[in-house]
């Protein structure tokens with residue numbers, strides 16, 4: 190290997206970057222340029238499913254796929270990026286410090302739920318952001334069956350009424366009943382500082398969320414932020430208190446802290462501003478993709494959201510363009526004008542909308558079938574067969590959900 194493209198992260202952005210870089214190198218028969226991917230595990234963790242009870246199928250192995258296409262996998266966690274010397278420092282699985290040199294770096298280290306410095310949040314609030322935290326929540330919920338019945342035991346508060354909070358809350362009546370029994374008076378409540386239910390999702394979707402909430406018995410407490418979380422519930426800024434043995438925090442998300450180590454402009458979520466080829470503005474050898482990139486999706490002023498829908502296409506584009514840069518061939522501008530939303534509404538169904546104005550196209554059972562297909566098939570890795578996997582990484586393939 191005389192030159193190396195190094196990718197940090199094995200999520201949607203990282204996996205597709207690796208495949209698309211290999212695809213272009215393969216087409217130019219440049220076996221002297223290698224692709225290395227650094228991540229804690231050679232697996233795609235399907236974060237969009239972490240609000241589900243059964244987490245066993247939310248992890249897809251990537252080892253066989255990387256072997257099939259020739260991506261070198263290095264197990265470890267990046268701790269420092271030295272852009273001047275083109276080095277990434279990392280901690281290996283056994284705890285040793287090592288470095289990897291790169292010619293082009295693709296930062297695909299994703300995002301995390303933002304936990305503000307609020308009393309009790311770190312000790313008492315669960316989240317559904319990572320596999321480990323989702324597993325902790327499920328273990329806690331299973332443990333509730335051994336506690337004596339009380340209103341607090343039977344109450345689950347989801348803090349945050351955005352996309353993740355809604356999907357989590359809507360799933361909870363069924364999850365709690367499966368654990369505590371159908372005769373128990375379950376309470377699931379969304380606490381949101383916004384004054385209107387589902388306002389971030391747009392008016393049309395909000396109406397559907399209201400209907401699903403009514404049917405499932407999910408209630409909303411609007412207009413006040415949470416000021417404190419403790420073992421027995423949450424305290425609101427307006428003085429109200431909600432007794433609950435389970436509090437799930439879903440408010441806010443921030444880009445991976447590695448973005449802070451790269452000189453460049455960042456947006457409010459910490460994402461790095463990139464050009465149309467996903468190269469970080471002001472950097473000649475660093476690309477950002479997935480949830481670490483603040484990227485324009487069209488000529489109309491829309492930007493990628495922190496979604497796997499965008500991360501998949503951003504990944505295919507970043508990998509292609511980093512490889513194109515080393516090959517000295519034309520890069521392809523990233524473009525993803527079509528945007529859809531498919532929001533899971535638990536046992537009620539789902540809602541599917543099209544466009545940035547979120548025009549509702551499908552609801553209920555029909556939308557749920559689509560959501561299930563997206564979440565269990567479309568966003569999973571391609572087959573671990575060289576030709577199939579490389580063909581799937583073509584950056585010109587539109588991502589439709």
Ligand SMILES: Cc1cc2nc3c(=O)[nH]c(=O)nc-3n(C[C@H](O)[C@H](O)[C@H](O)COP(=O)(O)OP(=O)(O)OC[C@H]3O[C@@H](n4cnc5c(N)ncnc54)[C@H](O)[C@@H]3O)c2cc1C
Pocket residue numbers: 197198199200201202203227228229230234235236237238239240265266267268297298299300317318319353356445447478479480481494495496497498499500531590
């Ligand atoms: C509960 C939930 C529901 C969601 N629902 C949807 C949905 O319905 N639709 C949708 O489009 N999106 C949804 N999302 C958002 C979606 O999951 C993210 O936008 C997507 O995962 C971003 O992909 P990514 O590759 O940028 O980052 P990630 O998937 O977060 O992957 C990041 C990778 O980087 C690795 N990494 C992190 N730090 C380091 C480091 N220091 N060194 C090495 N490797 C590192 C991680 O281990 C991981 O492999 C949801 C997210 C959650 C949590």
